[in-house]
Amino acid sequence: AHLARIEAVDEKVHAFLHVDREGALAQAREVDARRAAGEELGPLAGVPLALKDIFTTKGVPTTCGSRILEGWLPPYDATVTRKLRAAGIVVLGKSNMDEFAMGSSTENSAYGPTGNPWDLTRIPGGSGGGSAAALASFQAPLAIGTDTGGSIRQPAAVTGTVGVKPTYGGVSRYGMIAFSSSLDQGGPCARTVLDTALLHEAIAGHDPLDSTSIDAPVPPVVEAARNGSVAGLRVGVVKQLSGEGYQDGVMQRFGEAVELLRELGAEVTEVDCPSFTKALAAYYLIAPSECSSNLARFDGLRYGLRTGDDGSRSAEEVTSLTRAAGFGAEVKRRIMLGTYALSSGYYDAYYGSAQKVRTLISRDFEAAFGRVDVLVSPTAPTTAFPIGERVDDPVAMYLADLCTIPANLAGNAAMSLPCGLAPEDGLPVGLQIIAPAMADDRLYRVGAAVE
Ligand code: GLN
Numbered sequence: 001a002h003l004a005r006i007e008a009v010d011e012k013v014h015a016f017l018h019v020d021r022e023g024a025l026a027q028a029r030e031v032d033a034r035r036a037a038g039e040e041l042g043p044l045a046g047v048p049l050a051l052k053d054i055f056t057t058k059g060v061p062t063t064c065g066s067r068i069l070e071g072w073l074p075p076y077d078a079t080v081t082r083k084l085r086a087a088g089i090v091v092l093g094k095s096n097m098d099e100f101a102m103g104s105s106t107e108n109s110a111y112g113p114t115g116n117p118w119d120l121t122r123i124p125g126g127s128g129g130g131s132a133a134a135l136a137s138f139q140a141p142l143a144i145g146t147d148t149g150g151s152i153r154q155p156a157a158v159t160g161t162v163g164v165k166p167t168y169g170g171v172s173r174y175g176m177i178a179f180s181s182s183l184d185q186g187g188p189c190a191r192t193v194l195d196t197a198l199l200h201e202a203i204a205g206h207d208p209l210d211s212t213s214i215d216a217p218v219p220p221v222v223e224a225a226r227n228g229s230v231a232g233l234r235v236g237v238v239k240q241l242s243g244e245g246y247q248d249g250v251m252q253r254f255g256e257a258v259e260l261l262r263e264l265g266a267e268v269t270e271v272d273c274p275s276f277t278k279a280l281a282a283y284y285l286i287a288p289s290e291c292s293s294n295l296a297r298f299d300g301l302r303y304g305l306r307t308g309d310d311g312s313r314s315a316e317e318v319t320s321l322t323r324a325a326g327f328g329a330e331v332k333r334r335i336m337l338g339t340y341a342l343s344s345g346y347y348d349a350y351y352g353s354a355q356k357v358r359t360l361i362s363r364d365f366e367a368a369f370g371r372v373d374v375l376v377s378p379t380a381p382t383t384a385f386p387i388g389e390r391v392d393d394p395v396a397m398y399l400a401d402l403c404t405i406p407a408n409l410a411g412n413a414a415m416s417l418p419c420g421l422a423p424e425d426g427l428p429v430g431l432q433i434i435a436p437a438m439a440d441d442r443l444y445r446v447g448a449a450v451e
Contacts, residue, residue, distance in 0.1 A: 002092060020094075024093070027091065041088045045087060048092045048142070050093065050131050052131050056074035057077060063110070065098055067327075095134055096114045098330070100179050101148055101179045106128075107387060114129040118427055122384040123387055132145070132155030132163070135190065145187060148183045148184045150405060152189060156189060157428065161190070164416075165185050165408070166186075170204050173213075180291055182286070197225035201222050214438070221444050225445075228448025230449045235376055236376070238375050240273050242377065242378070250422055257450060271372060273406070275364045276406050282354040283409060284398060285354035286409070289351050300321070304326070307326070333394065341354075375433070376432060378403055380430060412436060413436070417430065
């Protein structure tokens with residue numbers, strides 16, 4: 001049924017870069033066979049999913065939204081891919097994304113943008129716009145995203161779906177193509193809080209193949225999602241994540257969500273996180289710095305595209321021509337920013353300062369979580385903007401992640417879930433909930449109560 005739905009609507013939405021029809025049907029049959037053989041399968045066995053094209057899938061195209069990986073067939077599965085298969089979850093295909101997960105609108109995909117199912121002329125968020133659009137257009141009931149600065153939560157917000165960035169280290173990064181390794185975190189996306197929790201449980205857990213994976217039990221997310229409650233919970237409204245630049249309708253729906261929390265018995269206070277105002281600036285030094293190192297592996301020799309290798313050129317020239325042809329404008333911009341910020345003489349002024357700000361942000365969180373159990377804010381300052389509106393203005397694009405970036409810098413867990421439609425444009429608004437590291441279950445307890 002989902003393959004038929006994809007066939008019917010994806011020409012318009014463009015949520016998928018690759019639909020693995022045969023692979024999906026084979027997996028579904030395998031689930032039937034396992035069940036027939038008496039195997040105890042998990043609650044999501046046989047349920048289809050859209051997998052962000054940043055995760056390697058053995059023998060199935062994986063482009064990361066880039067020309068430089070066009071035609072590449074990974075020789076191995078990411079840990080997330082492997083866990084999905086083990087749970088019997090059927091991978092329908094690979095979802096569209098901004099190239100190397102750099103963007104907030106999916107317009108940086110080398111294969112063309114994705115439309116927001118609420119209004120196809122608007123962006124579905126990014127970088128995981130394909131995953132979110134697949135959910136919102138009912139092409140898949142489950143999806144996987146990655147969140148370096150907001151790429152699970154902001155697409156969830158603007159498409160009226162649910163997305164969770166787990167605690168950093170909660171879901172393995174093995175086989176998840178690296179953008180900014182100290183920030184990147186894979187996570188679950190779905191249309192309800194409980195579906196998201198079930199998927200979270202299926203993909204989370206310690207992985208010896210990822211050195212930053214946390215060796216501790218997965219927080220009880222499913223139990224929390226089944227027992228939504230905020231009675232007696234201390235909720236902090238982040239003072240710095242509102243005000244100027246926030247759309248009126250976003251603030252209105254957010255205010256109503258806070259009111260609902262109060263009515264349901266939460267103790268709501270305002271919380272001051274002064275360093276959050278510098279989070280965006282720090283992120284745009286740290287993320288490009290790490291990307292400039294991580295993307296060095298795309299040299300035209302090891303993977304995918306190779307340009308100009310006619311026997312007359314040196315390896316260096318071939319690498320240079322391949323990168324010029326294979327990387328898009330935003331990726332080049334970030335590599336240049338990053339190599340500059342890391343270069344000798346500038347390192348302390350830029351990268352070093354950004355790391356200090358990162359520590360201050362972690363301290364703001366620590367102080368806040370000494371007083372409250374969870375923090376809340378809007379997920380994004382605006383609803384979905386029109387495709388094309390911000391493509392020539394990278395700074396305007398970067399502002400879409402104003403509210404989501406602090407949790408990445410500190411490694412906390414965070415969720416976005418729908419909190420109504422903005423009255424001025426009828427488009428979805430997201431409520432962000434942030435919890436301390438390894439308290440991912442709190443997101444689900446609160447989310448299930450207000451959903
Ligand atoms: N929009 C942010 C960026 O462009 C976040 C991306 C992400 O979370 N992958 O870097």
